[in-house]
Amino acid sequence: MRPIPSVRALVALACLAAGARAADFLPAIVYDMGGKFDRSFNQSASDGAAKFAKDTGIAVRDFEITNAAQREQAMTQFARRGASVIVAIGFDQASAVEAVAKKFPNVKFAIVDGTVDLPNVQSINFREQESSFLCGMAAAMASKTGKVGFVGGMDVPLIRKFALGYVEGVHYVNPAAEVFENMTGTTPAAWNDPTKGAELAKSQFGRGADVVFHAAGGTGLGVMQAAADMGKLSIGCDSNQDYLHPGSVLTSAVKRVDTAVYQTFLGAKNGTWKPGKIYLGLAEDGVGFSLDEHNRKLITPEIEAKLDEARADIIAGKIKVSEYHAQ
Amino acid sequence: MENYTLVVLTLAATIRVATPLVLAAIAGMFSERAGVIALGLEGMMLGAAFAAAAVSAVSGSAWLGLGAGMAASVALALLIGFATVTHRGNQVIAAMAINIMIAGLGPTLGLAWFGLGGQTPQLEGAGQRFTALAWPGVEAARAHPFPGLLYAELLSGQNLIVYLAALLVPLSAWVLYRTRFGLRLRAVGENPLAVDTAGISVTGLRYQALAICGALAGVAGTYLSTAASAGFSRDMTAGKGYLALAALIFGKWKPYPTLGACLLFAFTDAVAAQLQGRSLPFVGVVPVQFIIALPYVLTVLLLAGFVGKAVAPAAIGVPYSKEK
Numbered sequence: 177m178r179p180i181p182s183v184r185a186l187v188a189l190a191c192l193a194a195g196a197r198a199a200d201f202l203p204a205i206v207y208d209m210g211g212k213f214d215r216s217f218n219q220s221a222s223d224g225a226a227k228f229a230k231d232t233g234i235a236v237r238d239f240e241i242t243n244a245a246q247r248e249q250a251m252t253q254f255a256r257r258g259a260s261v262i263v264a265i266g267f268d269q270a271s272a273v274e275a276v277a278k279k280f281p282n283v284k285f286a287i288v289d290g291t292v293d294l295p296n297v298q299s300i301n302f303r304e305q306e307s308s309f310l311c312g313m314a315a316a317m318a319s320k321t322g323k324v325g326f327v328g329g330m331d332v333p334l335i336r337k338f339a340l341g342y343v344e345g346v347h348y349v350n351p352a353a354e355v356f357e358n359m360t361g362t363t364p365a366a367w368n369d370p371t372k373g374a375e376l377a378k379s380q381f382g383r384g385a386d387v388v389f390h391a392a393g394g395t396g397l398g399v400m401q402a403a404a405d406m407g408k409l410s411i412g413c414d415s416n417q418d419y420l421h422p423g424s425v426l427t428s429a430v431k432r433v434d435t436a437v438y439q440t441f442l443g444a445k446n447g448t449w450k451p452g453k454i455y456l457g458l459a460e461d462g463v464g465f466s467l468d469e470h471n472r473k474l475i476t477p478e479i480e481a482k483l484d485e486a487r488a489d490i491i492a493g494k495i496k497v498s499e500y501h502a503q
Numbered sequence: 504m505e506n507y508t509l510v511v512l513t514l515a516a517t518i519r520v521a522t523p524l525v526l527a528a529i530a531g532m533f534s535e536r537a538g539v540i541a542l543g544l545e546g547m548m549l550g551a552a553f554a555a556a557a558v559s560a561v562s563g564s565a566w567l568g569l570g571a572g573m574a575a576s577v578a579l580a581l582l583i584g585f586a587t588v589t590h591r592g593n594q595v596i597a598a599m600a601i602n603i604m605i606a607g608l609g610p611t612l613g614l615a616w617f618g619l620g621g622q623t624p625q626l627e628g629a630g631q632r633f634t635a636l637a638w639p640g641v642e643a644a645r646a647h648p649f650p651g652l653l654y655a656e657l658l659s660g661q662n663l664i665v666y667l668a669a670l671l672v673p674l675s676a677w678v679l680y681r682t683r684f685g686l687r688l689r690a691v692g693e694n695p696l697a698v699d700t701a702g703i704s705v706t707g708l709r710y711q712a713l714a715i716c717g718a719l720a721g722v723a724g725t726y727l728s729t730a731a732s733a734g735f736s737r738d739m740t741a742g743k744g745y746l747a748l749a750a751l752i753f754g755k756w757k758p759y760p761t762l763g764a765c766l767l768f769a770f771t772d773a774v775a776a777q778l779q780g781r782s783l784p785f786v787g788v789v790p791v792q793f794i795i796a797l798p799y800v801l802t803v804l805l806l807a808g809f810v811g812k813a814v815a816p817a818a819i820g821v822p823y824s825k826e827k
Contacts, residue, residue: 211737213619242737331791358779359791369741370732375516379776382512394736397625401733405634420625 203228203441204237204254206247208266210367210393211240217393217414217433221265221288224437232445244364247272255280261444263288263437267334268364273297284449286440288433289334295451300436303457304334305341305497306490307429308389310458310465310483311411312345314427315387316353317479318409323354325380327373327399329392330366331359337500338391338413338429344497348486356380360395370398377402377410387411387426400425409474418470426474428466432456459491508652513773515656518665519731521769523548523723525668527747528754528761529675530719534580535756536679537712538692538818543583543598544720545744546605551576551724553609556623556735557616559631565729568631572728573721579605580717581710588709591822602744610737626733633662633730664726671719676758688712692816695823705823720744753806755813767805771798 205225207218225236237259239250247269254262255276261284264273270290277285277294286298293299315324326342328335339357346353358376360366373395377388381402388403389411390396396413397420403410404421412418412428419425436456443449456462465483467475475483489495527548531541551572559568579601586597610621617623626632638659644651679685687708691698695705727743728735750768754761775794782788806813 211621213622358776359795362792362795365738365741368736368738370736370739371727372741374732375520375773376776378519379512379516379773382515383509383777397734397736398732401625421627 200258200260201234201445202237202257202259203234203261203263203444204239204259205263205437206239206241206250206254206265206269208268208367209241209364212238214367214394214397215415215417215420216396216412217431218265220415220431220433221263221437223415224434225263225441227434228438228441232442234445236441244268248275251276251285252279255283259283261286261441261449263440264290265433265437266290267332284444284451288436291453298440298449298451299453300440301453301455302431302433302436302462303455303497303499304338304391304429304431304463305344305499306458307431307463307465308338308341308391309345309348309490309495309497310486311389311427311429312342312347313349313483313486314345314465314475314479315342315389315409315411316346316349317482318426318474319350319353319385319387321384321386322350322352323356323384323386325356325377325385325388326358327376327380327388327390327392327396328357328359329361329395330364331362333500335359335391338389340500341497342389345486348495349482354384356383356385360392367393367395369395370401373398374402378406381406381408389413389429391429412466416466416468418466418468422470423473425471427471430464430466432462432464436462457490458487507649509777511652511656513770513777515660516773516776517766517770518657518661519769520772521765522665522668523726523731523743524747524750524765524768525672525762526664526719526723526726527744528751528765529671529758530716530723531748531751532675532679532756532758532761533688533712533719534716535751535819536692536816537688537709538695538816538821538823539584539587539709539713539716540594540598540820541716541748541751542595543579543601543744544716544723544747545740545742546598546602547576547579547717547720548724548727548744549602549609549738549740550579550605551721552728552739553605553613553623553724553735555721555725556626556728557613559626559729560617560624560734563628563631565626565631565633568729569633569722569725572725573718576721576724577714577717580713580720584710584713587822588706588713591824594820594822606738609735613735621737623728623735626729631729632733633664633726635660635662662726662730664722664730667722668726672758672762679758684711689816692818695818699823699825709823723747749802752813752815753802753810755810756816768798768802771801 212222229236263286267290273287274292277297288300291299343355377399387409390399391413400410404424409426414431417428527544534541554575555568555572558571586592587594613621641655641659644654691708750764753764778794
């Protein structure tokens with residue numbers, strides 16, 4: 177019985193395996209509630225991951241969480257299996273990223289819509305207030321009643337940020353306009369309740385609104401459906417959602433989560449990835465409003481000209497859009 | 504005038520929100536009155552919502568969707584019956600097993616069939632959904648808001664399932680209290696031994712009750728995915744099955760009080776949507792969190808103080824065995 181060589185061989189083999197693994201680039205992504213195909217926020221991230229996989233031929237591992245406890249578990253699993261970079265989608269994942277990133281200091285992490293202050297975490301945030309401002313302007317210009325609505329998902333600072341920018345945009349065009357604001361709920365279930373979303377939108381239409389902007393993930397699909405059913409206008413969010421109900425979706429507050437995810441993966445692969453905070457706004461093309469064949473008829477040249485002007489003014493700093501700060 | 508419009512709109516929202524609750528609560532009433540706890544309503548609704556949306560998306564017919572939804576839900580109800588009536592298993596556990604199974608099974612099948620992450624395709628074709636039916640003379644009625652608006656917003660402009668739910672309540676009351684089947688159904692929930700002694704099959708009656716429960720819960724689920732919204736998404740019942748069960752208990756297992764409870768829940772929900780972000784006299788703007796909790800706070804208060812004792816059917820939750 178001489179177990180030592182065999183143990184050594186095992187160790188050597190393990191080292192070899194680890195070495196082989198380290199050479200591979202293994203990107204991973206963890207989606208938030210709402211799921212990869214919410215046609216909104218998570219789907220945008222998924223588009224970015226899919227593009228990366230297509231362009232580089234490197235498979236991206238992903239995980240869709242169905243309850244809060246799975247976040248940390250999923251990230252730990254990815255990290256343990258040798259993931260090179262793990263992207264977490266959604267502000268709700270911040271605490272999980274913080275916990276796992278501390279345990280695996282050699283793995284690169286990135287969080288979208290959140291901030292985690294660690295040397296191996298990149299925090300990507302968007303200036304949603306800027307695109308929301310433009311959408312508010314579009315809503316106010318398209319509205320005939322002078323009343324517009326906003327339906328948020330879960331009541332959190334991020335969604336308040338959308339709401340504030342939107343209201344400012346509306347009032348920039350029409351100071352007398354009335355804005356109805358509704359939040360769907362206070363738990364993550366509020367991201368996935370289309371029935372409630374439709375109900376909230378209907379109540380706003382009932383009060384006279386004729387354009388409703390949603391920042392509510394899967395719940396927003398109900399909002400947009402209600403608008404299409406009642407012949408009103410809706411504004412999509414995060415992904416370009418103009419195609420969902422052509423002729424009824426005025427525009428979408430696009431948030432380029434796809435670009436952010438793509439760049440993060442690419443940077444990590446090429447070695448240009450850096451930890452720290454990144455802010456993406458109109459100037460960086462990180463946010464914007466959508467214009468394609470589905471809403472071409474709704475966004476008239478006058479509206480488009482005004483939006484482009486405001487866009488330039490925001491970038492130049494001539495228009496200041498307030499950022500929501502939780503007390 | 505503006506307040507009047509607001510009241511009418513709130514009432515219209517109440518009706519839309521109450522419809523799935525009424526259907527599910529009445530479904531639960533048949534099951535519970537026969538002695539089987541209706542905790543599986545959530546799973547039956549979710550299963551029906553998925554089946555209805557999937558079949559409607561593929562076939563292009565909301566009616567086939569309704570059939571599929573009801574069939575799926577009846578199958579689940581009978582499965583619960585198989586576990587709890589035939590094999591005398593624990594009713595709570597069997598029902599919860601169904602709820603959890605469907606929560607996972609729906610999205611899984613959806614992913615396999617449609618590749619849309621567990622959702623079904625959006626239902627946008629004509630005839631794929633139960634859409635609002637406009638009654639004649641709606642535009643004329645709007646010209647005279649009082650009482651025309653009541654006609655235009657409340658009576659007209661609802662979809663078929665809403666009217667169905669409205670008819671269901673008197674119908675189920677009649678079945679339960681005026682027919683031989685209803686008498687036996689109630690008896691089997693109170694004293695199955697007496698029913699058995701009279702030579703009537705307890706098992707058969709409970710299966711019939713569960714089938715009715717499944718069919719009605721199926722309509723409720725179909726309403727969610729093909730009328731209230733356009734397609735199935737994960738966990739779209741969002742606890743409505745449990746809420747319907749609460750309404751049933753609140754309504755003391757009787758059709759009309761249960762209808763009242765459903766309408767009350769729906770009304771607080773509709774009011775909550777209107778109250779958000781409004782400045783109220785004396786209090787100012789009430790935080791969203793409080794408004795969203797309001798329907799539940801109200802439920803607790805009413806249950807604690809105003810409703811009185813709710814007595815469940817005596818044999819509920821107890822599997823019947825001849826030998827005992």
